[in-house]
Amino acid sequence: MKKPDYVYVTYIATTPEKVWQALVDTDVTRQYWADPTAGCARVNVSDWKPGSRWEHQRIDDTHAVDIVGKVVESAPPRRLVITWARPAEEADDSKHSRVAFDIEPYGDALVRLTVTHDGLDPQMLEGISGGWPKVLSNLKTLLETGRALPQSPPAT
Amino acid sequence: MDIDKVFKSLADPGRRRLLDLLHRENGQTLTALCEHMDMSRQAVAQHLQLLEEANLVAVVWQGREKLHYLNPVPLHEIYERWIGKFERNRLGALRDLKKKLEGDDDEKA
Numbered sequence: 001m002k003k004p005d006y007v008y009v010t011y012i013a014t015t016p017e018k019v020w021q022a023l024v025d026t027d028v029t030r031q032y033w034a035d036p037t038a039g040c041a042r043v044n045v046s047d048w049k050p051g052s053r054w055e056h057q058r059i060d061d062t063h064a065v066d067i068v069g070k071v072v073e074s075a076p077p078r079r080l081v082i083t084w085a086r087p088a089e090e091a092d093d094s095k096h097s098r099v100a101f102d103i104e105p106y107g108d109a110l111v112r113l114t115v116t117h118d119g120l121d122p123q124m125l126e127g128i129s130g131g132w133p134k135v136l137s138n139l140k141t142l143l144e145t146g147r148a149l150p151q152s153p154p155a156t
Numbered sequence: 157m158d159i160d161k162v163f164k165s166l167a168d169p170g171r172r173r174l175l176d177l178l179h180r181e182n183g184q185t186l187t188a189l190c191e192h193m194d195m196s197r198q199a200v201a202q203h204l205q206l207l208e209e210a211n212l213v214a215v216v217w218q219g220r221e222k223l224h225y226l227n228p229v230p231l232h233e234i235y236e237r238w239i240g241k242f243e244r245n246r247l248g249a250l251r252d253l254k255k256k257l258e259g260d261d262d263e264k265a
Contacts, residue, residue, distance in 0.1 A: 003183055007214040007225035114214065133232035140233075 005097075005125055008115040010136045014143040016103045019111050020077035022139055023101055024048045030059050032138040042066070048074050054082055069096060078103050084117070086124075097124060113139075161210035162230045170195065171203045175212060178226035185221055 012019065022028045026043035033042045046054030048071055056067035068090050073081035080101040089095035097119035106112040115132055141147065165171050170193065177192055178184060186201055193200050204224060207213035214227040 003218055003223065004216055004225070006182065007216055007227065008229055009211055009214040009227050010229045011211065116216070133228045136229050137232045137236055141236075 002098075002118045004116045004118040005120045006115075006117045006128075006132065008132045008136055010113050010140050011106060011110050012113060012140045012143050013109055014111055016077040016105060016111055018143055019103045019113055019139075020080070022143060023080060024076075028142075032142040033135055034138060046071060048076075048080070050074050072098070073100075084124075095121070097121075158210075159230075159234075161206075162212060162234070165207050165210040165212055168203070170199075171207055174200070174203055174207060175226055178213065178224060182225050183216070183223040185223060189224065 022032070024044070024046070026045060029043045030041045033044075034040075040058050040060045042056055043059055044054055045057055046052050048054070050071055050073060052071045054069055054071055055065045058064045058066070065087055067084055068087050069083035069085050071080075071082055073079055082099050083093075083096035084099050085092075085096040097117060100114075100116045102112075102114040102116070104112045104114075113136065115136065117128065117132070120128065173193065174189060177189055186197065186204065189204070190197050190200050204213060208215060208224075211230050212227055214225045216223045216225060
C-alpha cells in the first residue's frame with residue numbers, strides 16, 4: 001500500500017454492523033451522504049462483492065454517476081476497500097485511487113471508523129479533502145441520534 | 157470523543173504549529189516534524205500524543221515508520237455546531253446588505 005494521502009478517524013457510539021450497513025445500504029447512505037455542491041444526496045450502488053463495480057450516484061432524477069470503481073476487499077462488518085475514479089477514466093487502472101474503511105470496536109460502546117484514501121491525483125485531492133469530514137460527521141450524527149440531516153440548512 | 161480534549165489541544169501554540177505542519181504536508185514522521193519545531197524530540201512526541209488522544213491526529217504505520225495525519229473530523233463537528241447552522245442567516249444578511257447598498261434592482265447586479 002502506498003503512503004495514504006488522507007486518514008480520517010471518527011468515533012461513533014454504535015455497532016460495527018450498523019456502520020457497515022450505513023456504508024453499503026443505499027436507504028441509509030442517502031440520509032447522510034449529502035453534497036452541498038450537488039444539492040442532493042448521493043448513494044453508493046454495488047453488490048459489494050470483491051471484483052464488483054460500484055457507482056457513486058446522485059439520487060435526483062438524473063442518477064448522474066460522479067465516481068466509479070471496483071470493490072477490492074469486502075469483509076463485513078470490519079473492512080471495505082474500494083477503488084475510486086472519474087467515470088471517464090474508469091478503464092485506466094492507474095487513474096484509480098483507493099479508499100479503505102476500517103471498522104473496529106473501541107471500548108464497550110464505541111466504534112472507531114478509519115477512512116484511508118491513497119493514490120489521489122492533485123485535482124481529486126483538492127476535491128475530496130473537504131468532503132470526507134462532512135460525510136463522516138454526518139454519518140456519526142445519523143447513527144448516534146437517528147436523525148437524518150436536512151439537505152440544506154433549515155429556514156429560520 | 158471528548159470535546160474538552162480538542163480545545164485543550166488547540167490551546168497550545170506548539171500543538172497548533174504541528175497541525176499547521178501536517179496541513180501543509182500530511183503523513184509526516186516524528187523526525188520530519190522535529191526539523192521544524194524548536195523543542196526537544198521528546199516534547200514533540202508528547203504534543204503529538206495529546207493531539208492523537210484528542211483525535212486531531214491519526215496515526216498510520218507504514219512498515220517501521222509511524223506517520224502522522226491531520227484528522228479534521230473533530231474540527232468539522234465544531235464547525236457544524238457553531239458555524240454551519242448560522243451560515244444561511246449570515247449569507248442572507250450579506251445579500252440584504254448588498255441589495256441595500258447597490259439598490260434593490262437585481263438587473264444591475
